[in-house]
Amino acid sequence: MSAFANLRRGLAERRISGTLILGLSILLLIVLISVIGPLFVDAHNATVGAVTPRRPPSAQFFLGTDSQGRDMLTLLIYGTPNTLKMGLIAGFIGVGLGLVFGLLAGNFGGIVDAVIRIIADALLTVPAIAILVIIAGNVDRMTTNIMALVVASLSWMFTTRTIRAQVLTIRERSYVEVARVNGEGALEILFREIMPNLLPFIVASFVGTVGSAILAVIGLEALGLGAIEETTLGNTIYWSQQSAAVLRGYWWWWGPPIVVIALIFLGLFLTSVGFDRFANPKLSRRA
Amino acid sequence: MSRELLSYFAKRFGQLLLIVFIAVSVNFLIPRLLPGDPVQTAIAKLQVSGAQQSVDVQAITNAYRAKYGLDQPMLAQYINYWRDLFHLDLGVSFADFPETVTTKLMNALPWSLSLLAVATLIAFTVGSVLGALLAWPGTGRGIRALVPGLMILTSIPFYLLAIILVYLFAVVWKILPPAGGMDTTRIARLDAGTVLDVLRHALLPLLAIVLGNVGFWALGMRSQMVSVLGEDYITFAEAKGLSAWRVFFWYGMRNAMLSQVTALALAMGSVLSGAVLVEVIFNYPGLGSLLYAAIRGQDYFVIQGVVLMLIVALAVLLFVVDLIYPLLDPRIRR
Numbered sequence: 001m002s003a004f005a006n007l008r009r010g011l012a013e014r015r016i017s018g019t020l021i022l023g024l025s026i027l028l029l030i031v032l033i034s035v036i037g038p039l040f041v042d043a044h045n046a047t048v049g050a051v052t053p054r055r056p057p058s059a060q061f062f063l064g065t066d067s068q069g070r071d072m073l074t075l076l077i078y079g080t081p082n083t084l085k086m087g088l089i090a091g092f093i094g095v096g097l098g099l100v101f102g103l104l105a106g107n108f109g110g111i112v113d114a115v116i117r118i119i120a121d122a123l124l125t126v127p128a129i130a131i132l133v134i135i136a137g138n139v140d141r142m143t144t145n146i147m148a149l150v151v152a153s154l155s156w157m158f159t160t161r162t163i164r165a166q167v168l169t170i171r172e173r174s175y176v177e178v179a180r181v182n183g184e185g186a187l188e189i190l191f192r193e194i195m196p197n198l199l200p201f202i203v204a205s206f207v208g209t210v211g212s213a214i215l216a217v218i219g220l221e222a223l224g225l226g227a228i229e230e231t232t233l234g235n236t237i238y239w240s241q242q243s244a245a246v247l248r249g250y251w252w253w254w255g256p257p258i259v260v261i262a263l264i265f266l267g268l269f270l271t272s273v274g275f276d277r278f279a280n281p282k283l284s285r286r287a
Numbered sequence: 288m289s290r291e292l293l294s295y296f297a298k299r300f301g302q303l304l305l306i307v308f309i310a311v312s313v314n315f316l317i318p319r320l321l322p323g324d325p326v327q328t329a330i331a332k333l334q335v336s337g338a339q340q341s342v343d344v345q346a347i348t349n350a351y352r353a354k355y356g357l358d359q360p361m362l363a364q365y366i367n368y369w370r371d372l373f374h375l376d377l378g379v380s381f382a383d384f385p386e387t388v389t390t391k392l393m394n395a396l397p398w399s400l401s402l403l404a405v406a407t408l409i410a411f412t413v414g415s416v417l418g419a420l421l422a423w424p425g426t427g428r429g430i431r432a433l434v435p436g437l438m439i440l441t442s443i444p445f446y447l448l449a450i451i452l453v454y455l456f457a458v459v460w461k462i463l464p465p466a467g468g469m470d471t472t473r474i475a476r477l478d479a480g481t482v483l484d485v486l487r488h489a490l491l492p493l494l495a496i497v498l499g500n501v502g503f504w505a506l507g508m509r510s511q512m513v514s515v516l517g518e519d520y521i522t523f524a525e526a527k528g529l530s531a532w533r534v535f536f537w538y539g540m541r542n543a544m545l546s547q548v549t550a551l552a553l554a555m556g557s558v559l560s561g562a563v564l565v566e567v568i569f570n571y572p573g574l575g576s577l578l579y580a581a582i583r584g585q586d587y588f589v590i591q592g593v594v595l596m597l598i599v600a601l602a603v604l605l606f607v608v609d610l611i612y613p614l615l616d617p618r619i620r621r
Contacts, residue, residue: 122306124553125605129560130310130594134317137582137590212557215444219564222446223582237447241568246453247465258447265442 020274026267030080030260037077045071046078046231057252064252066236067243075236076256082144083214083233084264089148090155090213095206097152098159099198105160106167107190117164120157128154128212129219136225144227151216158212159205166201170194200279204272211268218261233257292613299609303602310598314591315368319361346384377595378588382580388592391577396596398468399573402489403562406496407555414501415547418508419540422516425531437502445499446564452495453568463491466570492569496562507550511543518542545616552605559601 044050053069055061063072105116135150136142170176171194179193220226221234228235240246240254359367371377377388420426421434440448457465469475469484515521516539524538566575574593581589 118302118305119309122302122309125556125601126306126310127556127559127563127597127601129563130597131313133578133582133590134314134594138318215557216560218444219446219560222564222567223579225582237450241450246450247458249458251454254450258443258450261447262439262443265444266439269438269442 017274017277019270020278023267023270023272023274026263027271030264030267031084034077034081034084037080041071041074041077043074043078045074054250063256064250066239066253067245067250068239072252072256075231076233076260079231079233079236079257080260082230083217083261086144086148086151086217086232087210087214087264089145090152090217091206091210093149093152094155094209094213095159095202097156098205098209099163099202101156101160102163103167103190106164106171107186107194113164116160120160123154124157124161128216129223132216132220133223133225136220142225142227144230144232147217147220147227148213151213151220154216155209155213159202159209162201162205163198166198167194170197200275204275204279207268207272207275211265211272214261214264233261295613296610299606303606306602306605307599310595310602311369311372314595315365318591319364377592380581380586380589382584382586382589388588391589392574392592392596395572395574395577395593396600398571399562399566399575400600402492402566402571402573403496403559406493406562407500407551407558409493410497410500411504411547411551413497414504415508415540415544417501418505419512419535419543421505421509422512423535423539424516433505437505439502440498441502441506443499444564445495445561446568448499449492449495449565449568452491452498456491464488465491468572488571492565492571495565495568496558499561500558503554504547504550508543508547511546512539515539515543541615548608548612548615552608555601555604555608559597563597 047070049069051061051065051069051071053065053067055065057064061071061073063076065071066075101116101120105113131154132150135153136147139146139150176189176193179189184192217226217232218234218237221232221238222241224238226232226235226238236257237254240250240257243250243253245253375389377392380386380388380391383391417430417433417437420430453465456463464470464487467488469481469488473481473484475481521534521538524534529538563575563578565571566573567579570576574596578590578593578597580586581593
């Protein structure tokens, strides 16, 4: 009941914008399709040679088939959750690491801060794909889980920067000063006073990190470094490239995965824009 | 030159050295941290695939032994690695043995560099002006209607945009070539025909990178410009009766550009990552395609070489941006 009341108040104060709702709806729709979808299609149709190859979309194959004899709709329905899964795992790990490093740097300062800040800044300016190629290229048997870990290793810097900057400003607020004078310990201040105020920044970082992780995953897959044996959106595009599907005019092969990927990114983008406004009510008053 | 400026440059140069150091160390360490002998694995895979019948395994193994001396202690290998780098010795290509990696890199670099530089410059300039216009109260509805389009363009990874462009321009309308750096039958000479041919082939990759980035710069500039236009000095400039154009460019854009240039430094890494993939889609003869071919052919030294080149090239580029920054922001100069 209180959640519902909060929602109504948010709408009334125009904190919850149409952008946020649209973004979340797109994401929800994609998640829903990946959860319910498998009930309506036969997983067997996603294996090589299951159906007639190279069929354009028709009543029998809604999105056509690829040249290895796989049904595109089935591929999409099984590939989307895998791609989302990699993004979410990498997002959780990346934001977790970023949070820990950011808190360490912001809270303790000194040499810890200097080392973390310099490494994070240096890694932020390095083209991620270069380092990821080296790591992924040296993995013997790639799976979607390993892929998520590989991408997560370079997904923490942005969160670290954001959290560190926030901790530095929040530490100077008067309520933290009051807590300190009241005799709260360093950890108590960190978890009871500072952490709750970081929450919006953590959520915002998470949305951004999931997006860039999915971007990196699809990029690696396009280079042929993905979990080749598993069904993902990036791999579908990789196979279509391998078979020159674009030049041969099989638009139904690469088109739908691009649309789904674009929708995922659009959903994440709108959510983060809308969330900014939600977390930072000053913005909505100006616009 | 003031002391502040000097220390600014020193700091930036230190960062450049740090990035190069990290890049080289990562390149050196990761293959050694993972189980197994990377080059032996690569050679074994080459033999299994049977794609390179002409490969002289013995010669490659010898070249590799000589280069890495894996029986030596780690530190000696590391020093050795740096010494080779200073001699621009990055090893030899397995696929085109005995062509050196350095030659391959030098052939590919101009293609990538010119494509990326021109595309980024166009996207950055057009995006910034567009973004500033979007924040300007006097801008018409026609330009404002672009915002949703810009948002969609920003959200699509631009190598996927590249696929759509190939399909439209090369397959459906057949007005531009789908792939390559120039016609395969053409002998490269410095004449009008060659130049036109190269430009014609560069147009689609260029368009993909520009379209994919312009939204990012426009949306960033818009939010900057909104806050700059709220400043008192803008009101003052308008009250003084300065022309709208002067307030827009000299008072508004010039100040909003500062954070755009800072953003440029942070965004270049992901732009480069995307450009690598755009090259793969277009089979454009730059570093990206070289990397792709090397990954497919398990061409170990070439992969390492391209990765190193990408990181170092970007670090140098960022250093140049940092050098330009004081020109834009006089506060650093003083």
